[in-house]
Amino acid sequence: MKDTNHNEDWSLVIKPKTGLFEINFKEIWQYRDLVMLLVKRDFVSFYKQTILGPIWFLVQPLLTTMMFLLVFGRIAQLPTDGVPAILFYLAGVTCWGYFSEALTKTSETFTANANIFGKVYFPRLIIPLSIVVSAMMRLGVQLILFFAVLGYYVFFSDSNTHLTWAAALFPVLIIMMGLLGLGLGLIFSALTTKYRDLRFLLTFGVQLLMYATPIVYPLSLAPEKYRWLIVANPFTAIIETFRFGFLGAGAFNSAYFTYSVVATIIILFTGVLIFNKVEKNFMDTV
């Protein structure tokens, strides 16, 4: 084939395979409106035809907290680092809910959207991004509840609950939780387009993972021998820092925290790379 017009400025080239690091961030930026519209769709369609509307976002963390309070607080009588049990569980449940939603929904990106993906092209990363932002919105509503309960304990009770300097890390923590969920979700979504075996693992895996994370118990309760196992989970340092910041419970460990940041970045990076690799041809195998 004669290449007569190689000097022309083609704005788009479609090739069988792209390089590992060819990620078109510019294009993702061009589609930023789509992210927001998808978030709006998720948010609005959730409470259409309900009377209480977004208040329903609060029901799940509230009931879960009650249940934990009963099972782990009253029956198992696990200590909560000296902070009121309700605050301790609410903080854990809210953060974990956010992370696990970002993870499980992202992991279904290809299977749940095969219909749209099969008809229209847009950067596929838009969907996982919108999922994480949606989860963040939901978290925002749930945090209102958390801060209300927190305010009550800080100002109107004589408990030892107090904010520490680590509360300033709040935005970083929120972003880290989301990105960790996103990164893991991307890895799972890419691995399940052709062979769906891992999907079964993920559904109960997330539930089990919660017990390997200090959600219903403080890290200080973990026996010294197995503590490394729990700390190996990057979510551990995030939730511990969150509780330390807002509840004044536990301690801030800068080594653990640095490890978490590095792990999150590596997981996210890996996720984006393999997602980018499969997105071109997933339609043929999904």
Added chain:
Amino acid sequence: MSNTVIELNNISKLYRLGEVGTGTLSHDLNRLWHRLRGQEDPYAKVGEENNRESKGGEYVWAIQDISFKVNQGDVLGVIGKNGAGKSTLLKILSRVTAPTKGSIKAKGRIASLLEVGTGFHPELTGRENIFLNGAILGMTKTEIRRKFDEIVSFSGVERYIDTPVKRYSSGMYVRLAFAVAAHLESEILIVDEVLAVGDAEFQKKCLGRMKDVSAKEGRTVLFVSHNMAAVRQLCTSAVVMKNGRLVFEGTQTDGVNFYQMSHNTNSEYIHEGDIENAPGNKHIRIKRFDVKPVNGEVISISSGFDFELEFLNNKEDISLDVTFELKNSDEIIVFHNGTILSPNKDSKRGYYKVSSRIPAHTLNAGVYKFTLIFGESQRYEVCALEDFVQFEIMNEASGSNSSVLPGMLHLNMPFSTTFNKVN
């Protein structure tokens, strides 16, 4: 500098048939092993030509070595039978899936309309869906806001714009969806046969809109259709695909002619092999039935057609009759005519041949089906073969109108006119 906006170079796509399961894992591992050693995909070699009728291996080239260029402002018609690879080509062009080999270069944004209403959410209102769908198709919020009123008035659903689309009638839904798509601002538009929706009036509006897009706004359109009259009317050039390959490239008129010549919608049936296995029953076995143009190579309004039936009769000494029933695509019986083959109850074992002719300028364009009914004494049914052979009468433009005219007949009527001046 040429004004080529899309250039395809040897585009090919390999598909694997069958299910994904443990069996495919070994192929994947083998492929990975070859790739690690820097070798070619071992399964790309065994790919076969895309032919749905033949049986064969596990890998098929859905399209193979497609190369062509499209200039700015062109409306390119992509024609071919079902399974010729048109949809695969569109999917690759619209980046839903990547080609196995080859490359495509394009200037400007490509928007594809493989389906209208992609991403519509039933719970959202018409207004919300316009924004969502527009964004999925690649528009920014500002663009949509600017075109919003135009979209709404094009769709004709102003009154329902703040009602969830799940309450819409299917017609309203499709009209709204098409309206969004029709107002895309991309430089290249790919349209699959989405025009087969809505009522006749709306279809006309859609075709008109597509013409505007290319003629007035200078954008490029790739149009895939089975509607030859629409291709002739809308397109400025055409490519014809067959079994995954490009077999013709040229003007739209030549393309349509080429396609119609090469494409026989099983307008004949010939039984090969043991006659006892031929269609029919123990009394009647069909050996051959064909429909052919009286003159020319394509059955069209002006060609007329001959049909001929050859069958084996096993029932002796009866009054055998055969009836040809012709139905159009709306299942309306156009005629139901027959002939008595042995009026004196003297039918014999052996092959009978019956033929007849429908003269030129009789039936309108469209798809027709023949049903064959064999009877005894014009009373008892001996054998009946429903919709045995199907064929198409091609449309021909009458004057400047190239679309299929309504009505079942298309006659050459002698008109006479007189004129009187008003005093």
